[in-house]
Amino acid sequence: MHEFGLCEGILGAVERRAAGRRVSRVRVRVGTLHQVVAPALDQAFAMVSAGGVAEDAGVDLVLVPATCRCRTCGHEGDAEDVLAVCAGCGSPDVELSGGDELTLESIELAANQ
Numbered sequence: 001m002h003e004f005g006l007c008e009g010i011l012g013a014v015e016r017r018a019a020g021r022r023v024s025r026v027r028v029r030v031g032t033l034h035q036v037v038a039p040a041l042d043q044a045f046a047m048v049s050a051g052g053v054a055e056d057a058g059v060d061l062v063l064v065p066a067t068c069r070c071r072t073c074g075h076e077g078d079a080e081d082v083l084a085v086c087a088g089c090g091s092p093d094v095e096l097s098g099g100d101e102l103t104l105e106s107i108e109l110a111a112n113q
């Protein structure tokens with residue numbers, strides 16, 4: 001489950017931003033090319049954050065699609081995975097951009113510090 005690796009990275013960013021304060025919620029933007037499954041991410045985050053400032057924090061996952069541009073017909077659309085083919089003409093000769101980001105968008109601090 002590669003979600004663990006992603007969550008360790010996210011947690012590091014959360015802890016730096018929280019600076020010792022309790023965190024109740026985190027919002028992360030993840031490119032669809034990471035193939036992250038929300039329940040698996042929640043579970044992995046709960047495990048890596050246990051005992052720290054982000055223990056029991058909720059995770060909001062914002063999926064960011066990749067853009068797929070066809071070299072054959074010029075069609076542009078969202079791509080869900082790296083094996084995308086053109087939605088316009090079915091050509092596999094496409095260029096993907098984006099979809100690989102992993103960003104901590106925001107954190108919400110717990111009300112009672």
Ligand SMILES: [Zn+2]
Nearest residue numbers: 070073086089
């Ligand atoms: Zn095409």
